[in-house]
Structure formats: structure tokens, C-alpha cells
Amino acid sequence: MGLIIAFVIFIGSMITMLITGHSMVWALLIGLVLFAVLGLHRLKTGEEQMSLSKGLRELAINSWGSIKDSLIVIEVMLIIGFITAAWRVSGTITVFVYYGMKVIVPPLFLVITFLLSCLLSYALGTSFGVAGTVGVIFMALARSGGVNPVITAGVIMSGIYFGDRGSPVSSSANMVAGVTKTDILENVRLMMKTAILPFAITLAAYAVLSVINPISHVDADIIQAFENEFTLSPWAFVPAVLMLALPLFKVGVILSISISIVASVAVAFFVEKVPILAILKILVFGYHSTGDGLAAILDGGGLVSMLEIVAILAISCAYSGIFNRTDMLQNLLNLIEKCCTKTGRYATTFIVSVATCVVFCNQTIATLMCSDLLTRPYLNTGGSRQELAIDMENTVIIVVGLIPWCIACSVPLTFFNIGISALPFAFYMYLVPLCYFFTKKRWFVNRVHASEHQDG
Numbered sequence: 001m002g003l004i005i006a007f008v009i010f011i012g013s014m015i016t017m018l019i020t021g022h023s024m025v026w027a028l029l030i031g032l033v034l035f036a037v038l039g040l041h042r043l044k045t046g047e048e049q050m051s052l053s054k055g056l057r058e059l060a061i062n063s064w065g066s067i068k069d070s071l072i073v074i075e076v077m078l079i080i081g082f083i084t085a086a087w088r089v090s091g092t093i094t095v096f097v098y099y100g101m102k103v104i105v106p107p108l109f110l111v112i113t114f115l116l117s118c119l120l121s122y123a124l125g126t127s128f129g130v131a132g133t134v135g136v137i138f139m140a141l142a143r144s145g146g147v148n149p150v151i152t153a154g155v156i157m158s159g160i161y162f163g164d165r166g167s168p169v170s171s172s173a174n175m176v177a178g179v180t181k182t183d184i185l186e187n188v189r190l191m192m193k194t195a196i197l198p199f200a201i202t203l204a205a206y207a208v209l210s211v212i213n214p215i216s217h218v219d220a221d222i223i224q225a226f227e228n229e230f231t232l233s234p235w236a237f238v239p240a241v242l243m244l245a246l247p248l249f250k251v252g253v254i255l256s257i258s259i260s261i262v263a264s265v266a267v268a269f270f271v272e273k274v275p276i277l278a279i280l281k282i283l284v285f286g287y288h289s290t291g292d293g294l295a296a297i298l299d300g301g302g303l304v305s306m307l308e309i310v311a312i313l314a315i316s317c318a319y320s321g322i323f324n325r326t327d328m329l330q331n332l333l334n335l336i337e338k339c340c341t342k343t344g345r346y347a348t349t350f351i352v353s354v355a356t357c358v359v360f361c362n363q364t365i366a367t368l369m370c371s372d373l374l375t376r377p378y379l380n381t382g383g384s385r386q387e388l389a390i391d392m393e394n395t396v397i398i399v400v401g402l403i404p405w406c407i408a409c410s411v412p413l414t415f416f417n418i419g420i421s422a423l424p425f426a427f428y429m430y431l432v433p434l435c436y437f438f439t440k441k442r443w444f445v446n447r448v449h450a451s452e453h454q455d456g
Contacts, residue, residue: 073178084301086264117159154425198431243280
């Protein structure tokens with residue numbers, strides 16, 4: 001009963017912070033106190049009969065152990081903050097959008113919008129960053145060129161979650177790899193394979209819609225504004241080329257990002273003529289334009305922008321330590337394990353993913369909760385950590401963007417000034433979990449069922 005009350009208060013805090021616009025960190029701290037108190041009570045009244053001081057020490061040790069396990073993920077997230085600012089100040093994002101606009105032909109507007117959103121979200125690993133830059137610009141082009149803005153918003157949603165799910169520099173992909181203790185590059189390889197079919201179907205569907213809804217013209221004023229405000233040097237492509245190519249040669253994620261950042265700093269200094277001290281400030285605090293034109297759309301990024309996500313991750317990992325030490329989720333884990341056996345691990349993951357996304361309204365927290373709730377059932381029913389990682393990438397990481405009250409959905413749609421009517425056109429986000437449901441056996445053999453068949 002105590003656990004139910006604690007979760008009700010915790011969820012109430014989450015909803016309150018969401019409505020009032022306050023940071024989710026406060027709700028997580030409230031939850032941390034609640035679960036710590038509940039954990040201390042369990043340790044004191046359980047078989048171990050621990051004193052208050054010893055119980056506190058046990059929970060602190062286990063919580064710190066869980067946080068230590070996530071330090072590599074925290075390191076990656078912090079360095080991702082640097083690259084999101086570096087690509088802005090070097091003009092890398094700008095040249096992609098500019099030259100993408102230059103090659104637009106009327107019947108291919110939606111196709112180019114989708115492909116450019118995919119490319120940039122994969123290179124940057126951020127859905128919000130691409131939605132707030134490329135997304136805003138292409139929405140403006142759609143409105144001025146007579147293309148249905150609702151369809152365009154759905155196309156961009158598909159594109160930004162292509163990279164958010166499957167990029168080696170995505171914070172969500174690195175988080176999944178960290179909590180499941182799997183290799184990020186191996187995960188990316190499998191995610192690319194499982195994305196081929198939904199990507200192909202999505203591209204074909206958008207090709208049809210693109211022909212039906214051609215753009216009448218590309219606003220020349222927007223192109224002129226880019227030419228007036230940016231250098232638009234081909235050198236700005238170099239950081240992106242390095243970031244896309246290095247992982248293909250088995251270069252580690254952190255090293256790949258670091259090399260891309262160095263290249264961005266060089267381009268910003270030598271080409272864009274930005275002073276080195278100003279560049280370093282931007283890397284920490286983010287890019288902030290002094291003008292009111294298109295440059296202002298690029299505002300954001302930087303180390304500071306990732307601090308809240310890092311805090312959420314650290315506190316949520318502390319939850320894991322408390323849950324594991326006190327076994328307070330044991331009954332729920334047993335129920336989930338039975339579901340894994342009866343309905344299959346992927347179906348169970350999908351159900352848990354939807355539930356955690358609906359309740360917690362946040363991709364980071366939902367991901368960590370899915371890991372806590374599914375790791376033990378997966379391992380006990382013959383699954384592997386690798387299987388769990390890919391199953392989560394094809395459920396919670398995508399599903400959260402389809403739930404209207406979740407931040408992952410509401411923020412991009414706010415950027416686009418479009419309501420939830422755009423969601424039915426986000427084909428890729430539906431097709432990833434659906435196609436994986438029918439093709440999973442190609443990638444992961446259900447060892448439990450195979451064993452039962454042999455025993456029979």
C-alpha cells in the first residue's frame with residue numbers, strides 16, 4: 001500500500017510540474033525522498049532489521065553504484081551539449097538547410113523535408129534541436145508555398161525521430177545502451193537494420209503525398225535571408241561528414257563527437273571569424289543570435305542545455321539503486337515476467353512502454369523505468385540485454401513522441417504551431433514498432449519457446 005501511495009504522490013508531482021512549467025527534477029527529488037523513506041521502512045521491518053543509519057548507508061551505496069554505472073552516459077550527454085552548439089556557430093546546420101532548399105523541386109518537397117530531417121537528426125542525435133531549426137524553416141516554406149502544414153509537420157516528426165532513435169550521438173540511444181549495459185555502436189547497427197523496412201515504406205508514402213501536395217514556390221526571401229546572415233561556406237559540411245563517417249570505421253562515439261567539435265571550432269574561427277573566447281562561451285552556454293532574423297531560429301545547444309537531462313538521469317538511476325536493494329518492485333516484476341512468458345517479451349515491452357510514457361510524460365524517465373521493470377524479466381525468460389535494448393528503441397523511444405501530453409510530442413508540435421492532427425501523418429513512428437513486431441524473429445530467436453519445443 002505504501003508503494004502505491006508513494007507512486008500516486010510522485011505521479012501527482014510530475015503532473016504538477018508539467019502543468020506549471022517547472023523542471024521535472026523537482027518531482028524526481030520528491031519521488032527520491034518518498035522511495036528512500038519507503039525503502040528505509042522495508043529495511044528496518046524486514047528480515048535484516050537494519051537501523052536507520054545503516055539503512056541510509058545501504059541505500060546511499062546502492063544509489064551511488066547505479067549512478068556510477070551511468071557515468072559514461074552522462075559523459076556522452078554532456079559532450080552532445082557541446083556539439084549541438086558547435087554545429088550552430090560553425091554554420092553546419094545552416095548549410096544543410098540552405099542547400100537543401102536550393103535543390104527543392106515542387107513534387108519532391110515533402111520527400112526532401114523528410115530526408116533532410118532524417119540526416120540532420122542522425123548527425124546531431126536530437127529531435128528538439130532539429131525540430132526547432134530545420135523543422136521551423138520547412139514549416140515556413142510549406143505555409144508560404146501552399147503545402148498542407150499538417151502533413152508537413154507529420155513528415156518532420158518522422159524525420160526527427162529517425163535520428164533520435166538510431167543515431168550514435170543521440171542522448172536517448174546512449175541512455176538505452178547505458179542502462180541495458182550494451183554497446184552503442186552494435187545497437188545502432190541493429191537499429192539501422194530494423195529501420196530499413198519502415199523507412200522504405202515511409203519514404204514511399206511521403207513520395208506519393210509529395211506529388212499530390214507539391215510546393216508552389218520556395219520563398220526567395222528565406223533563401224536571401226540565409227545569404228545575408230551566414231557565410232554558407234562548404235567547409236561547414238566537414239564537421240557533419242566526420243560525425244557521420246567516423247562511427248562507420250569503428251571510431252568510438254565520444255572520440256567521433258570530439259573530433260567533430262574540434263572541426264566545428266576550426267570552421268567557426270577561420271571561416272565564420274568568431275573569436276575563440278566567444279566560441280568557448282557558446283559551447284558552454286549555447287548559441288544566441290544578436291539579430292531577429294533566421295539566425296535567431298538557431299538559438300540553443302551548449303553544455304548548460306544538457307544539465308537538466310543529466311540531473312534527471314542521475315536521480316532516476318538513484319531510484320534503481322533503491323528499488324534493487326529493497327526489492328520493493330518484486331511483485332510487479334513477477335507480473336511482468338509472467339506477461340513475458342505468456343504474451344512475449346516484445347508485446348510486454350510495448351505495453352510497459354506505453355504505460356510509462358502515459359504516466360511519466362517524459363522520455364528519459366520512461367526509458368529508465370522500462371529498464372528497471374524489464375531487465376530482470378527479460379533475463380529470467382531467456383532474453384538478452386541486447387534484445388531488451390533494441391526492443392526499447394523500437395517502443396518507448398518512439399511511442400513517447402505519439403502521446404500528445406508527453407514533452408517529446410508537445411514541444412516539437414509547439415515549434416511547428418500545429419496540433420495533434422499532424423500525428424497520423426508521422427508514418428515512421430507507427431511503422432517502426434509495427435514492422436518490428438512482425439520481423440523481430442529475424443533478429444532475435446525466442447530461446448524460451450525454442451527450449452520448450454525441444455523439451456516437448
